[in-house]
Amino acid sequence: MAVRPAYFRDVSDSQWNDWKWQQANRIRHLDVLERVLVLTEDERQAVVQASAKFAMAITPYYASLMDAEDPTCPVRRQAVPVMAELEVAASELEDPLAEDSHMPVPNLTHRYPDRALLYATHNCPVYCRHCNRKRKVGDPTSAPKRDELTEAIDYVRRTPAIRDVLVSGGDPLTMADQRLVAVLSDLRSIPHLEIIRIATRNPVTLPMRITPELTAQLQKFHPLFVNTHFNHEKECTEEAGRALTTLADAGCVVGNQMVLLKGVNDDPHMVRRMNQWLLKHRCRPYYIFQCDSVEGASHFRTPVESGVNIIKALRGWTSGLAVPHYVVDLPNGGGKVPVQPMYLTSHDGTQMKFVNYAGEAYTYEEGAASPAES
Ligand code: SF4
Structure with a gap:
């Protein structure tokens, strides 16, 4: 169970466990963050300067997982800006996977023959500092409009080759149930669409979002796959475990996509423990992504060898189910390639x-x- 920072001591349990309260009370500014964490001078400057480029938002729940005193805390590093974000290496790109240049209609990327990626919202409970869509995520002016989503879904309807749609964003579970259900219903009404996937970090950053009311709706859209994004065992709380098992109980096939981050999760032993915990909660480790060449993420990027070493430490030493694919998503839209020992x-x-x-x-x-x- 996450321990609440003193700043939130007077918040009632019912508020704390209410995803709407958590979403409404996200930490967005320096004055509140300073009352929750002991910030370094670098973090203090970055909250003002770096977050002007890529917004900062942290749910009180996710803040409660952070070490208030330690700037190297792996949870803190994923959500609190640092000045290194403002350094852009020559090899880094604003849109590293060239998603925007493979859009036949706004808010839909169609790169691979039989699947498409739908951007349902640009909002997330927490803005991850390593996000490869920071060019638009967190920017309310770039949020998909209702008629644009309709146009994107119509594209899927008139493209019979598409049998798999990944609903992503941003984080689609930041949408109200009614709005999400409308999108899923429109997709499910397409006869040639075989599977729907949802990409969400809510089980990690806002696990109280996975309510019985939500899963009662989700189970109408099977086969439904939910891919989440645990990066460190500190995120493996009782609340997060309950979110995963609630999704699995509702018949969702749940997988994890970890992003390899220097100083956060480039420790093979930690990854093994985390993956074993995920399996216990019926979430299959699916991918480890090499951190994309997105602008301002050099401080997170590891050598590819680090990912290979993680797979080496998993394969044979624990259940094959706990061994994900380690992939490099090639810049400029080359697609994912697996890298193996x-x-x-x-x-x-x-x-x-x-x-x-x-x-x-x-x-x-x-x-x-x-x-x-x-
Ligand atoms: S939840 Fe996903 S889309 Fe949102 S900021 Fe994190 S990595 Fe980016």
């Missing part, structure tokens, strides 16, 4: 030499292909 050390004719997870060498002899295989 090298287990195949040589391939000579029919003889393949491997090292296993423990570093032991084995030889596998390929059989002659049967007539059916040739």
Whole structure:
């Protein structure tokens, strides 16, 4: 159970556990943040300067997971601006995945043949400092308009190749139930659309959003996949666990997409513990993303080797279910490519030499292909 900072001591339990109260009372300005955390001079300056470029918002719940005294706290680093955000490396891009240049209509990216990405809102409970959509997330002037969402859904309707839509944003669960249900109903009425996915960080940053009323609605739209974004075991609270199991009880297939961040989660042992906790709460670790080349995120980016080392520390050492795909999402819209430790050390004719997870060498002899295989 998260421990409330003293600043929120007088808040009643019913307010604290009400997602609308949490959303309405997000920390957005320096004067409140300073009363919750002991800020460094760098953080204090960045709350004013960096957040003018990319808004700051922190739910009281997420703030309660932070170490008030320690600026290296992994939860704090994800949500409190630092001045390094203002440094833009030559290789960094405003839109690193070229999502905006693959938009046939506003608010919908159609890059891969059979799936599309719908931006339902640009609001989130917490604005993650590593967000690869900071160019528009948190900016109310760029929020999708109702008729633009209708146009985007109409595009899906007239494009039979699309069998999978990812409803993202921003965070679609920041929308009121009624509005979200309207979007999901419109999508579900499209006969060729097989699956709907929702990308949401609410189980992490605002777990009280996962109410029985919400899940009663969500279960009308199966098959529905929910992908969330846990990055550190400090986020694995009782409240977060309850949010995940509530989604799973409602029949949602729940997965986690971790973003690899230097000094936050580049520790293989921590990732193993977190992934095991996720599985216990019926959430399957799905991806580890290399931090995208988005502007102002150099301080978060690790060498690719760090991700490979995490997979090495998982594969064979724990359930295969706890081993996600480690991927680099290539800049300029190249798409995701998996990166793996090298287990195949040589391939000579029919003889393949491997090292296993423990570093032991084995030889596998390929059989002659049967007539059916040739
Ligand atoms: S919840 Fe997702 S979209 Fe919102 S700020 Fe975080 S990473 Fe970006």
